Amino acid sequence: MDGTVRTPDHEIVIVGGGFSGIGAAILLDRAGFSDYLLVEDGDGLGGAWHWNTYPGVGVDIPSFSYQFSFDQRTDWSRIYAPGRELKRYADDVAQRFRVTDRTRLNTRVVEAEFDESSDLWTLRTGSGDTITTRYVVSATGVLTQPKRPDIPGVDDFAGDVLHTARWDHSLDLCGRRVAVIGTGASAVQAIPEIAEVADHLTVFQRTPIWCMPKPDAPIPGVVRTALARIPGARRVARTVSPAFVEVNFPLPAHFNGVVPIATAGEKLARAYLRRTVADPATRDKLTPRYAMGCKRPSFSNAYLPTFNRSNVALETSSIDRIEAGGIRTADGVLHECDVLVLATGFKVFEKGNMPPFDVRGVGGRDLDGFWSQNRLQAFHGVSVPGFPNLFSILGPYAYNGSSYFNLIETQSRHIVRCLDRARSVGATRVEVSEDANAEYLRSMLARRGNQVFFQGGCGSANSYYFDDHGDVPFRASTTLETIWSSRRFDLRAYRFTRATDREPSAIR
Numbered sequence: 001m002d003g004t005v006r007t008p009d010h011e012i013v014i015v016g017g018g019f020s021g022i023g024a025a026i027l028l029d030r031a032g033f034s035d036y037l038l039v040e041d042g043d044g045l046g047g048a049w050h051w052n053t054y055p056g057v058g059v060d061i062p063s064f065s066y067q068f069s070f071d072q073r074t075d076w077s078r079i080y081a082p083g084r085e086l087k088r089y090a091d092d093v094a095q096r097f098r099v100t101d102r103t104r105l106n107t108r109v110v111e112a113e114f115d116e117s118s119d120l121w122t123l124r125t126g127s128g129d130t131i132t133t134r135y136v137v138s139a140t141g142v143l144t145q146p147k148r149p150d151i152p153g154v155d156d157f158a159g160d161v162l163h164t165a166r167w168d169h170s171l172d173l174c175g176r177r178v179a180v181i182g183t184g185a186s187a188v189q190a191i192p193e194i195a196e197v198a199d200h201l202t203v204f205q206r207t208p209i210w211c212m213p214k215p216d217a218p219i220p221g222v223v224r225t226a227l228a229r230i231p232g233a234r235r236v237a238r239t240v241s242p243a244f245v246e247v248n249f250p251l252p253a254h255f256n257g258v259v260p261i262a263t264a265g266e267k268l269a270r271a272y273l274r275r276t277v278a279d280p281a282t283r284d285k286l287t288p289r290y291a292m293g294c295k296r297p298s299f300s301n302a303y304l305p306t307f308n309r310s311n312v313a314l315e316t317s318s319i320d321r322i323e324a325g326g327i328r329t330a331d332g333v334l335h336e337c338d339v340l341v342l343a344t345g346f347k348v349f350e351k352g353n354m355p356p357f358d359v360r361g362v363g364g365r366d367l368d369g370f371w372s373q374n375r376l377q378a379f380h381g382v383s384v385p386g387f388p389n390l391f392s393i394l395g396p397y398a399y400n401g402s403s404y405f406n407l408i409e410t411q412s413r414h415i416v417r418c419l420d421r422a423r424s425v426g427a428t429r430v431e432v433s434e435d436a437n438a439e440y441l442r443s444m445l446a447r448r449g450n451q452v453f454f455q456g457g458c459g460s461a462n463s464y465y466f467d468d469h470g471d472v473p474f475r476a477s478t479t480l481e482t483i484w485s486s487r488r489f490d491l492r493a494y495r496f497t498r499a500t501d502r503e504p505s506a507i508r
Contacts, residue, residue, distance in 0.1 A: 006118040006120060006132075008120050008121075008132040008133045008134050009037070009131050009132045009133060010035055010036060010037045010131070010132075010133045010134075011033065011035040011036065011133065011134050011135065012028060012033055012035065012036040012037075012133060012134065012135045012136075012137060012419075013036065013037050013038075013039060013121070013123060013131055013133040013135075013136055013137070014028075014036055014037070014038040014039070014137045014139050015039055015109050015123075015136065015137070015138050015139060015140055015355065015357075016038075016039075016040065016047065016138065016139035016140040016141060016144075016393075017038055017039075017040030017041075017042065017044075017045040017046070017047060017050075017094075017103060017105070017139075018045070018046060018047015018048060018049075018050075018090070018139065018140075018141055018144075019046075019047060019049075019090060019404065019405065019408060020047070020139035020140075020141055020393040020394065020404075020408050021038050021040070021045075021047070021137075021139035021393075022038075022045060022090060022093060022094050022097075022099050023068060023393075023405070023408035023409065023412060024137050024139050024393060024408065024411075024412045024415070025038050025097075025099045025102070026068075026070075026093070026097045026099060027409065027412040027413070027416060028137075028412070028415070028416065028419075029097070029098075029099075031416040031419070031420065033416070033419055036102055037102055037103075037104060037131065037133075038099060038102060038103045038104070039103075039104045039107040039109060039123075039125075039131070040103060040104070040105050040106075040107065041106070041107065041108040041109075042105065042106070043105055043106055044091070044105065045090050045091060045094050045099075045100070045103065045105075046086070046087045046090035046091065047090070047141060047144070048141070048143055048144070049083055049086040049087040049090055050087060050090070051144075051165055051166065052083060052164070052165050052167075052186070053083065053084075053167050053169065054164040054165075054167040054186060054189070054190045055167075055189075055190050055193030055194060056189035056190050056192060056193040056302075057082065057083035057186070057189055057190070058078075058080050058081060058082045058083055058086075058189060059080050059081050059083075059086060060080070060185060060296075060298070060299060061080075061241075061245050061403060062079050062080060062215075062241040062244060062245070063076040063078070063079060063080060063081040063085075063241075064076075064079075064237040064238060064240075064241035065238075065241040065242045065244075065245050065402075065403040065405070066081070066086070066403060066404070066405060067089065067405060068093065068405055068408075068409070069238070069405070069409060071093055072234050072238060073089065074224050074227035074228040074233075074234065074237075075224055075228075076219055076224075077218060077219060078216055078217065078218050078219060079215065079216045079217055079219060080214065080216045080299075107125050107126075107127070107129075108125060108126040108357075109123050109124070109125055109126075109355075109357045110124055110125060110126050110357050110358065111123070111124040111357055111358045111359075111360075112124075112136060112357060112358070112359045112360070112390070113360045114360065114361045114362060114387070114388065114389070114390075116362060116363075117499065118428075118499055119134065119388065119389065119428040119429040119499040120132050120133065120134060121133050121134070121135070121136045121389060121390070123136070134389060134428065135389045135390075135391065135419065135430075136389065136390045136391070137391050137392075137393065137415060138355045138390065138391070138392045138393065138395075139392075139393045139394075140354075140355045140356055140394075141393075141394055142346065142347075142353060142354055142394060143346045144346065144353075144356060145346055145347045145353055145356055146163045146164075146165040146166060146342075146344075146345075146346060146347075147344050147345050147346050147347050147350075148163070148342060148344065149181055149182075149319075149342060149344045151181075151319055151321065151322055152320075152321040152322070153321040153322040153323055154322050156322060156323060156324055157322050157323070157324060157326075157340050158324040158325065159337065159338045159339055159340060160338070160339045160340070161339075161340045161342065162339075162340075162341060162342070163341075163342040163343075163344070164186040164187070164190055164341065164342065164343045165186070165346065171339070173194060173197050173198050173339060174197045174198075175197075175198075175199045176198055176199055176338045176339050177198070177199055177200045177202075177336060177337045177338045177339070178194055178198040178200070178201045178202070178337060178338070178339045178340075178341060179201075179202045179203075179204065179326065179327055179335060179337040179339070179340050179341065180194065180201065180202070180203050180204065180341045180343050181204045181319070181327075181340070181341070181342055181343060181344055182204070182205075182206075182342065182343035182344045182345065183203065183205045183206075183207070183208065183209050183343070184209065184295075184343060184344075184345050185209075185296065185298055185345075186343050186345070187203070187343035188209060188211065188298045188300050188303045189300070189303075190341070190343060191203060191303060191306055191343075192300070192302035192303055192305075192306045194341070195306045195309055195311065195312050198311065199311065200311050200312075200313070201311060201312045201313070202312075202313045202314075202315055202327075202335050202337065203307075203312065203313070203314050203315065204315050204319060204327065204335075205285065205286075205314060205315065205316050206316075206318070206462060207288070207290075207295075207460070207461060207462045208285065208286050208287060208288045208289075209288065209295060209297070209298050210265070210266070210269050210288050210292045210295070210297040210298065211269060211272070211273070211286075211297070211298045211299070211300055211303055211304055212248075212265070212268060212269050212272060212297055212298070212299050213272050213299070213301060214299035214300050214301045215244075215299075216299075216301065242402065242403060242406070242479065245402050245403055246402055246478070246479055247261065248265070248297065249293070249296060249297070249401040249402065250400050250401045250402050250477075250478060250479060251478070252265060252292065252293045252452060253293040253401055253451060253452050253453070253474070254400065254401075254447065254450065254451050254452075254474070254476040254477065254478075255450050255451075255478075256293060256450060256451065256452040256455065257449055257450030257451075257455065258450055262291055262292045262293045262452050263292075265292045265293075265297065266291070266292045269292065269297070270287070272304070273286060273287060273304060276304040276305055276308075277304050277305075277307055277308065278308050279307075279308070282307050282314055285314055285316050286304065286307065286314070288461075289460050290457055290458050290459065290460045290461035290463075291452050291455070291457030291458060291461075292452075293452035293453070294452060294453060294457065294458035294461035294463050294465070295461055295463045295464075295465065296401070315329065315335065317329035317330050317331050317333070318330045320332075322340070325337075327340075345464065351368050351371075351372060351468075352368060354392075354394070354395070354396075355392070359387065359390070361384075361386045361387035361388065361390070362386045362387070362388065363386070365386045365387070367384065367387060370384070370386065371396075372468070375441075375467075375469040375471055376396035376397075376467055376469070376471060376473045377396050377397065377437060377440075377441045377473075378392060378395035378396045378397060378398065378437070379432040379436055379437045379440050379493060380397070380398065380411075380414055380440060380485065380486070380489060381394065381395040381396060381397045381398020381399065381411065381475060382395060382398065382411055382414050382415065382432075383395075383418075383430075383431070383432035383437070383494070384432070384437065385431065385432050385433060385434040385437050386431075387431075388429045388430060388431035389429060389430055389431075391411075391414075391415045391418070392411070393407065393408060393411045393412070394407065394411075396473035397440070397441070397444045397473050397474065397475050398411060398475055399474060399475055400474060400475040400476070400477050400478070400479060400482055401474060402479040402482075403479075406479055406482065406483070407482075410482045410483055410485075410486040411486070413486040413487065414486045414489065417486075417487075417489075417491065418430050418491070418494060421491050421494070421496060422496050425496050426498060427496035427497055427498055428497070428498050428499040428500075429495075429496070429497045429498070429499065430494055430495075430496055431494065431495050431497075432493055432494050432495075433493060433494070433495060436490075436492075436493035436494075437493075444473075444475065444476055445471075447476035448476070450476075451472070451476055453465060453466070453472045454472075
């Protein structure tokens with residue numbers, strides 16, 4: 001080694017232009033790390049809110065929880081904001097904090113390779129360009145790559161086909177026969193809207209979803225004014241809203257063995273189902289046979305009543321194949337349709353999705369291969385041994401199921417602490433130790449006993465929460481614990497070294 005250190009194109013490259021990437025960029029900039037480039041595959045920022053524009057799209061937690069703590073809005077039109085407002089919020093925040101000035105759109109990263117001699121990452125894009133950087137922040141999320149159903153004949157359908165995540169607004173559904181495959185989160189929002197205009201709608205359900213009444217309503221102008229002007233009003237909204245979210249997923253999912261909230265939630269959902277759906281047979285089909293929390297429960301005031309409509313049919317027979325004229329179920333019936341809507345979700349914990357590009361670290365180690373062999377894992381969901389200078393916003397065991405914005409801010413705080421230490425000691429490589437990573441994984445697995453996922457009630461859920469190893473790589477923590485640990489985790493979990501001497505820098 002000649003003692004010189006190569007200068008990269010940028011100190012930091014952030015991959016992904018959704019709220020994760022935007023938030024990481026802002027928080028890095030505020031911490032003094034302004035030499036960053038944000039690259040985004042799409043032609044605009046906003047991530048899920050840029051891509052998902054299907055009818056009825058909106059946030060599934062109260063808007064006052066679904067925003068940055070440093071940029072709290074009081075002008076949401078509803079308690080649960082529609083998707084167009086979230087997209088507008090993303091664009092506005094990115095512009096005001098000058099993230100757009102350091103963004104490259106229409107740039108898909110296809111490969112990342114670490115150079116051990118210089119402690120730099122080389123990113124290759126779909127257009128053949130390369131970008132060198134000291135640090136990579138993966139902010140691609142997991143709800144980014146639409147998943148097509150593994151059903152024979154899906155490409156043989158003669159009508160129009162669209163996925164909820166890539167909606168075609170030029171396609172008019174009025175007066176047409178529509179089939180929707182899937183009853184997950186996007187379907188719950190889109191189905192009522194489609195039923196209003198379609199001549200006939202058939203919903204193909206594999207697994208029913210727990211649906212709760214949605215405490216949603218327009219926010220009157222006087223309330224928005226009060227939130228903006230009355231001292232402490234924003235703080236109250238910011239406190240009450242996350243508490244509601246905490247009670248509805250993190251606590252029942254991760255601590256059901258201590259506080260059986262999920263059981264109470266099931267009773268509420270069953271009562272809501274009984275008073276909402278008129279036909280007993282349909283009601284039975286819509287009743288989940290798995291514990292609440294195995295999948296994220298949905299909140300809707302329109303989904304269940306849709307099945308009372310005369311132009312809507314619920315089909316629970318398994319799909320045998322898709323033909324040119326419609327969908328044939330296992331009982332031999334052909335359900336004719338003109339439009340096929342795939343509400344089949346995303347590749348989540350599947351190989352090649354987290355992140356959605358090839359990653360090769362020290363010694364050419366492949367990240368997907370490492371996870372396939374050793375199970376999904378990452379220290380606090382941020383760092384993986386053998387992959388220096390690579391940080392994730394949503395890695396394994398990062399997200400506890402509360403507000404995604406809390407995740408963005410806690411993970412960014414974790415990353416900033418690492419980069420601050422590296423800068424202060426002159427390190428060019430930041431790598432979590434194998435021992436620290438292993439201990440964190442053990443601590444997560446040790447909490448399984450209280451998680452609803454492992455209490456025997458999820459067998460029929462068909463939940464994407466479970467990966468190929470049978471793990472559920474959610475962070476089994478309260479939201480307060482995630483905040484505390486991002487500020488207090490022991491930096492000795494990381495090794496800070498220099499490319500010029502490869503000796504550990506002092507930890508002070």
